Amino acid sequence: MRNYLGSCHCGAVKFTITADVRELTTCDCSICARKNALMTKVSERELHITEGEEFLTLYQWNTGRAKHYFCSRCGIYTFHRKRAAPDHFGVNVYCLEGFDPSLVPTRKTAGASMSVVGAEAREEWVGPRDEGV
Template sequence: MRFAISHPIDELTTCDCSLCVKRNALMVKVPEAALTVLDGEALLTEYQWNTGRARHYFCSRCGIYVFHRKRAAPDHFGVNIFCLDGFDPSAVPVRATEGANMTVVEAGAIPEWPGPRI
C-alpha cells in the first residue's frame, strides 16, 4: 500500500488512549484532502470501536497501522509518520493529546475502557 500527504508537518502528536498506547503511535494531523492513497487501497483493513466515528486503517498484509480518520476532527486524518519514507521526525515538536478520557458511549463498554460514561 502506498499513500502520499500534501500538507506541512509542523507538529506531531501522541495519544494516551488504549489503542494508540499499544501501537506506540506518533501521528501528524492532515486534512482529508491532503491524504491520497496511491496504490493498494484494497489492502486496507478498517477497525472501529466505541462511537464508531474514528476509523482506524491497517495494512491487511503486514498489520501496520497506517492512518485513521479522527473522532474529534472527522474531516482530518492522523497519519502514522513511521510510514512516511525518508521523513525525519527528530526536528518536529511532539504534543501529547488526551484520548483516554474521551467519553465512552458504547452501551456494552467494559470497565477496563477508561473515560466518562454518558
C-alpha cells in the first residue's frame, strides 16, 4: 500500500488515499466524458479528506446514487462515490501528487450502458430524461 496526497487545483480540498493503484479507468458516461476523467477505485476506508471538506460541492443526477464531488472554489473534480459500488470512490488520479498515470494500465469502462431511468430514480431526482447513466 502506498500513501498518495491529493488536492484540488486551488488547494482548498486536500485528501489522501492509501492504496495500491493497479488499474486506472476511463468511462464513457456523459459526465466522465465531459470531465475526461481518469480514475482509480479505492474503498471508502482508503480515502480520507484531510482539509477543506466544506469546500466540496456535491453533484448528483439520474438515479442520484453516485455522488460526484468537486471543489466549489476552483471547480476541480476530486473524487466520486460510485454508483455500482457505493462503498468505493473513484478518484481523479490527476489530483494525486507525484503519481504517473503512464505506469499503470488503463481500462475503458462502459458507464453509458449503465443508464437506468426508472421509477426508483425519480424519487430522488427527476433528472434530464435523455441523459446517460
